[in-house]
Amino acid sequence: MKKILKVEQIQKYYGNKDNITKAIDGISFDVEEGEFIGIMGASGSGKTTLLNCISTIDTVSSGHIYLENQDMTEIKEENIAKFRRENLGFIFQDFNLLDTLTIEENIALILTINKVPEKEIDKKTLEIARKLGIEEILNKYPYQVSGGQKQRCAICRAIVNNPKIILADEPTGSLDSKAARQLLEIMEDMNNKMKATILMVTHDPLSASYAKKILFLKDGKIFNKIEKGEKQRKDFYNEILDVLALLGGDARDVR
Amino acid sequence: MLGKLSFRNAKRQAKDYCIYFITVIISVALMFSFNSIATSSDISELSSYMNYFSKAIAGISIIIVLVMAWLINYCMVFMLEKRSKEFGTYQILGIEKKSISNIFTLENLMIGGIAFIIGIALGTFLYQIFTSIIMNLFNQPYQIEISFSLKAIGITAIYFFGIFALVLLNCRRKIKKIKVYDLLYAEKKNENNIIKNAKGNIILFALSIVLLVGAILINNNEFANASNMVGRNIFIAIVMLIVGIYLFYISISSFIVKRYLNNKSRKYKKDNMFLYRNLTSKINTMSFSLGTIALMFVIILTGANVALLMNNLINNEIEMGYPYEIMISTQDGDFSKYKEYIEKNTKVKNMYEYRLYNIEEVGIAKKGFEGTPFQGKSDNKIDCVLGLTDYNKLREMLGYEKINIHDDEIIINCLKTTKSAFEKYTKENCEIRIFEKDFKIKEIRSESIAQVGFNGFYYAIIVPDSFIPIIKQEDEKLRTKNDINATTVKVGEEKNEIYNLDFAYKLVATTENMTDEKFYQELSNFIINQDREMTGEINGEEQQYTMQISLGNVKTKGEKMSQSKSFYATISFLAFYIAIIFVMATATLLAIQQLSDSEKYKYRYELLKKLGMDELQINRTIFKQLLFYFAIPMVLPIIISIPIILSVSQVFAIGVTMEEIFRNIGIILGMFILVYGIYFIATDVQFDRNINGNG
Numbered sequence: 001m002k003k004i005l006k007v008e009q010i011q012k013y014y015g016n017k018d019n020i021t022k023a024i025d026g027i028s029f030d031v032e033e034g035e036f037i038g039i040m041g042a043s044g045s046g047k048t049t050l051l052n053c054i055s056t057i058d059t060v061s062s063g064h065i066y067l068e069n070q071d072m073t074e075i076k077e078e079n080i081a082k083f084r085r086e087n088l089g090f091i092f093q094d095f096n097l098l099d100t101l102t103i104e105e106n107i108a109l110i111l112t113i114n115k116v117p118e119k120e121i122d123k124k125t126l127e128i129a130r131k132l133g134i135e136e137i138l139n140k141y142p143y144q145v146s147g148g149q150k151q152r153c154a155i156c157r158a159i160v161n162n163p164k165i166i167l168a169d170e171p172t173g174s175l176d177s178k179a180a181r182q183l184l185e186i187m188e189d190m191n192n193k194m195k196a197t198i199l200m201v202t203h204d205p206l207s208a209s210y211a212k213k214i215l216f217l218k219d220g221k222i223f224n225k226i227e228k229g230e231k232q233r234k235d236f237y238n239e240i241l242d243v244l245a246l247l248g249g250d251a252r253d254v255r
Numbered sequence: 256m257l258g259k260l261s262f263r264n265a266k267r268q269a270k271d272y273c274i275y276f277i278t279v280i281i282s283v284a285l286m287f288s289f290n291s292i293a294t295s296s297d298i299s300e301l302s303s304y305m306n307y308f309s310k311a312i313a314g315i316s317i318i319i320v321l322v323m324a325w326l327i328n329y330c331m332v333f334m335l336e337k338r339s340k341e342f343g344t345y346q347i348l349g350i351e352k353k354s355i356s357n358i359f360t361l362e363n364l365m366i367g368g369i370a371f372i373i374g375i376a377l378g379t380f381l382y383q384i385f386t387s388i389i390m391n392l393f394n395q396p397y398q399i400e401i402s403f404s405l406k407a408i409g410i411t412a413i414y415f416f417g418i419f420a421l422v423l424l425n426c427r428r429k430i431k432k433i434k435v436y437d438l439l440y441a442e443k444k445n446e447n448n449i450i451k452n453a454k455g456n457i458i459l460f461a462l463s464i465v466l467l468v469g470a471i472l473i474n475n476n477e478f479a480n481a482s483n484m485v486g487r488n489i490f491i492a493i494v495m496l497i498v499g500i501y502l503f504y505i506s507i508s509s510f511i512v513k514r515y516l517n518n519k520s521r522k523y524k525k526d527n528m529f530l531y532r533n534l535t536s537k538i539n540t541m542s543f544s545l546g547t548i549a550l551m552f553v554i555i556l557t558g559a560n561v562a563l564l565m566n567n568l569i570n571n572e573i574e575m576g577y578p579y580e581i582m583i584s585t586q587d588g589d590f591s592k593y594k595e596y597i598e599k600n601t602k603v604k605n606m607y608e609y610r611l612y613n614i615e616e617v618g619i620a621k622k623g624f625e626g627t628p629f630q631g632k633s634d635n636k637i638d639c640v641l642g643l644t645d646y647n648k649l650r651e652m653l654g655y656e657k658i659n660i661h662d663d664e665i666i667i668n669c670l671k672t673t674k675s676a677f678e679k680y681t682k683e684n685c686e687i688r689i690f691e692k693d694f695k696i697k698e699i700r701s702e703s704i705a706q707v708g709f710n711g712f713y714y715a716i717i718v719p720d721s722f723i724p725i726i727k728q729e730d731e732k733l734r735t736k737n738d739i740n741a742t743t744v745k746v747g748e749e750k751n752e753i754y755n756l757d758f759a760y761k762l763v764a765t766t767e768n769m770t771d772e773k774f775y776q777e778l779s780n781f782i783i784n785q786d787r788e789m790t791g792e793i794n795g796e797e798q799q800y801t802m803q804i805s806l807g808n809v810k811t812k813g814e815k816m817s818q819s820k821s822f823y824a825t826i827s828f829l830a831f832y833i834a835i836i837f838v839m840a841t842a843t844l845l846a847i848q849q850l851s852d853s854e855k856y857k858y859r860y861e862l863l864k865k866l867g868m869d870e871l872q873i874n875r876t877i878f879k880q881l882l883f884y885f886a887i888p889m890v891l892p893i894i895i896s897i898p899i900i901l902s903v904s905q906v907f908a909i910g911v912t913m914e915e916i917f918r919n920i921g922i923i924l925g926m927f928i929l930v931y932g933i934y935f936i937a938t939d940v941q942f943d944r945n946i947n948g949n950g
Contacts, residue, residue, distance in 0.1 A: 081872075084866075090866070096865075101532050105522075105528050109529065110866050112525065112527075157866075
């Protein structure tokens, strides 16, 4: 398997000399092509900071992140946007759809930013929407459709450009349990059938149980690492709960 | 404590309202400086006509106050809504509504007070500039001195704080009525009506274009025949214009959607989609305000242009109608006493007396003016005729070269504005028959020899001296026809008729120095006394009638200049005053709208950034968004007002040339775009800062 992402001893500090907060304190791991990795941890464990650093929205204090041998931490400021739009796909907790655009236009937006020829945009948008079962609502506005449909639209937007890695930040956070389950099945499908590489941050064990591998963070460090292997999802879920109990995280984080 | 908190919150928002604050300061400064001019004795003593200036400023202040009230009210209500979350939080903490509205009042009074003080200081400075411009216009020396007019400060304070008090009362009422829930969730409200019935709107859009074009055409048609203008049609055109403008702004977003977003290849080009969606959702929520702004722009643009046209008209009247310092017409040709008086009181350079002849119209003007804006303008049924010797003498006095003609040639000397009409006519018809004799029209000349009613109405025919005896006979014949060109004046029980043609004996003089208003008064008094001597004791009404005739037949350049300068100062300052305040108010409103919406836009642009747009592209998109936003209420008014101005200016055609009309339009649009542009750039800079988060 090809290594897509290589995180090497990254650190992220906040604050000044007298009062340093280590949001990330020396994390290293690899992501291989076609992997579905979950990152779990309590609030303040550094999982969102980690995701932000990988997604180039935030910068690291030290260490390196390589995407297919290119060092992301060395990319110049003016090239970052280009790098991001060509290599990364984003799924956010609150969908981040523009309510002035229709569902179709929200998906097409990323393609226009990437300067895809106008004729192809329509084709690609329709194709991806059909795959995710939202072609019926393409002409509606975000506030006219359900949360699950919105998130599916967001996923379309994340993958329509064929990014090298998809970064998802609490993708089920704003959905009810039924919609969340549907969404996770879609993501699992994407991973299995389309061989999409996904990195998902969540604190919900059920969501995490859809991933193939989970990293647990605590106080900015990797606390534990488990793999699904050939296990049933239910067993994997229980295993996650065990680790969480061990993690001693806030009871609120364990559903 | 609460005061401190609120003060800090206000300070944090200050950057969004900086533009508003500056606009209020400049408005106060303008208000104060104009009020100072209105109350200044230096200015009102410049000329007897400058009194109108003060009165006009007082009148115009009503409009200014209304515009200011509109702006301040809009901005304050806006601020109130933006800070609703803050006020809602206070209320949840248990602070009474009354103290909240007290804080809001106090804050705004503080802002207003500071703006007022700075404005007065700036206004004092502006007053000096304006005064020196006016003094310069009247060739008076002026020394800059810092002086406050208490009266002007008083008037400005009454206007300004009056507006503030009313607006604050309105805000307090709003705070009183509002519920906590609304305050807390006001920010979450979406812009409604994002989707509209697109098909219906496209029809509305087409209808608005039809209405606007129709209004312009009707308007043009009416002004083309200004002499028999139908008031009802003008009214219909105005109604069509107003309805058309509002419909345009209600339906334009659907048009944009159809034009740019229903066509996929156009939609997906560059940032079109993002841009137009942002724009249309904004236009939809404020189509009514945009319509009002556009309507006001049309009025201001047209009004300012008409004001400048009147200025041109007056300046041209002086240039075309008053080339000689003193011009007198009499019935009997005895100028000896007048000459004596003039020589005694001024330094005469040159003086000449002659006779102007009136004959029945020979047809040049009637045919020459056909189909031009001058049609029907010269319906006197008479032509004025000058002999060549007199003509050359009149030219010589003004330093023009001598002209020779053969015995079978004539010249037409006309106003510069009518020259092209005559030339076009004579190109095809250069032969003319006058009283059984054939003449050739040698040329059309347009030197100014006082042809605004003195040496003819807009033109005169110059004939060889040898032809004068025949002209003289015709002139006598015409005089016996009583019905021509008579003005009926009632004197006592009897109706008397005056004939302009009776005053055919002319005296013109040029002097070393320009005469003043006082000389004119004295000269007219002298002439009236002469008349009285001739007619003996007459009763009051008749005396007034004689006076009118006497005054109408005495003209001095000096008096006319003083009148026109006052008029010039009044019109241009007032047009400038209204236009600038209005443009500033409107631009401020648009700027504040966009800047305080930048929170919402920040989220949208942030997303674009995450999706991989770089800062340069984002700034470019912001620039485009703001450019469209500022252009939308302005482009339509410009497109509409230019044809309207051109139609209206047909009325002024006799006194104003086409170049002057286009120059006016250029000047006004230039100023307009300059002020508007400054606001646009300021908004763009601040917007970039807000979005990129380093401001």
